[in-house]
Amino acid sequence: MNAAQPNLVMLRKLLIVAIAMFAFGYAMIPFYKKICEVTGINNLLQPDTLAEERPQIDTSRLLTAELDANTRGLPWQFKPLQSSVQMHPGELVEVMYEIKNNSNREITGQAIPSYAPQLVSQYLKKLECFCFSKQTLKPYEARQMPVQFLIESGFPADIKTISISYTFFELPGSGTALTDASGKTGKN
């Protein structure tokens, strides 16, 4: 029918709009990641670079960093070798963590950091961390790993204690087809 023709043309155009917007939803992901990368937000898994060669150390005050370690959905033991560390703002410190695979299969895990209070992330600079790469443990293998970090001297003086927490999540061996370990075990 001729009268229906313009309507069908319009239908096709509007359908294309809908499909394009569905694709746009997915396109927001690389866009979002790029923005985070450019603006330096959410930079948890990359080493930081220091602005100056020798950062200024503020010896007038001491900070306590409580160290915390968790595993989520994988049979590992994970703990810091010391439960807390004291430092001056601007002072580079190194702490050690230990992971041990308690199962008879090879497992690859990835650690995700978390800081409290939230504004610590702006001042915490990590030069080395086991969270920058995947960790693969053979059956019953144990490993000690360092974290090198400093809290910049501009850190607000009213905060005396901070928490640095890591959680290990399981990655399947291939490292590409990742499953959501938290989703499968988190139901209870």
Added chain:
Amino acid sequence: MASITHPGHEHEHEHHGPPSGIMRWLTTTNHKDIGTLYLWFSFIMFLTGGVMALTIRSELFQPGLQVVDPEFFNQLTTLHGLVMVFGAIMPAFVGFANWQIPMMIGAPDMAFARMNNWSFWLLPPAALLLITSFFVPGGAAAGGWTLYPPLSTQMGMGMDMTIFAVHILGASSIMGSINIVTTILNMRAPGMTLMKMPLFVWTWLITAYLLLAVMPVLAGAVTMLLTDRQFGTNFFNAAGGGDPVMFQHIFWFFGHPEVYIMILPAFGIVSQIIPTFARKPLFGYSSMVYATASIAILSFIVWAHHMFTVGMPVTAQLFFMYATMLIAVPTGVKVFNWTATMWRGSMTFEAPMLFAIGFIFLFTIGGFSGIVLAVVPVDIQLQETYYVIAHFHYVLVSGSLFALFGGTYYWLPKWTGYMYDETLAKTHFWLSMIFFNVTFFVQHFLGLAGMPRRVPDYALQFADFNMISSIGAFGFGFSQLLFLYVIIKCVRGGAKATDQVWEGADTLEWTLPSPAPYHTFETPPQVSFDEYHVQNVQNVHNK
């Protein structure tokens, strides 16, 4: 639904009348039938969501846990939001669009009548998925209607059912909006130029474009949730390199235009009612059109004001704060235009006008609390408190819902052929008005005092205001049964409505007989406008 047939059809002289009984409603392609289906569906969902709200309010009547478990409470708040947004408010406006748009632009039906049938009949299965998810192991989705991960990637199958329901509802909305855009752009009667269209048609045209732009984005977001849950992707899983905050960005990119999807058609209804009962043409018609378009465009660049506390740079916070405040300008234009339309008008205060004036009054309060929330430092304080609950119920209940009530009373005589009971309708208005404010006004104080939302229990100092709010909620809920009674009474009979129904009504649908015949404008009318924009219609075949 089938039991309440539309009076006036059975004895019409149609050459191809509808089949009788349930098959009429299952197979109908008539825009009026489909509009009726949408409206009854949304009313049933409104009562369903209302029962959930009253269960929530009875738990919050006193501090402590008395009525429901905290887990079930969370399911109730989540499903109350989803059911009211996707099941009640949105389908109700689509119902109005189906009934009114063809009659207001002089078209015989919607552009794609069979797709129209599909758009409606996708809704009941989606609603069923949502409601039955209460009865599966783990219960319904309980992470809030916004479905934020990581909660939504962890729950039981109730969440999967919710995701599928959202997919289906999205498909229905997209088909509906394609239909509405095509009908408005291609099927207007001769002489009905775009800038002569009734404002209700304009607001729906813009709303339909908004729906087309953002419903697919929501579909994408919940698809990502689904694949994260079931197929091992890591869009929102930090351990796999994803980011849960990204969901909030995608969701609110949909979510903010969505709130205008729920209010723009309400603006349209109010813009029809006020000139009718003020007996003056709408003040500033073209500024109304441009204001609507500006609101729609701005709605795409303000989404992050829903998430000021996720940790974004100050420049981003400032941008979203100023952009949000900018929306108050076109919205203010609308409020002033409605007020100016009433200025020195010969006003009468029938139920539709009461609801329209109530709308302006209360929606403006909701708009102002929105500006308060747009201010970043204030929002950081009020985020996730009852102040936010009070804000969006002022714009959604006394905004969208009051406009729907007003629109129903306004067009009910045209739909049924009978006048509704004016005294009961006015009673419905005053009960709704009073109990609405009793329910929600005190929630501003609760929020300012720091009561968080989505909690089944609360500290003792919040007890008095919560008790007041719960009493108001039950009053408001039971007042809606009066609305149902007025409608059924009107459908069954009453004083005969004239064709024009309201003295000041001048859009095309009022040139048709009451009740509107099953088929209207099969021959397009010739519309012309004189220098005062008063419409003249010739050649109306009331078929």
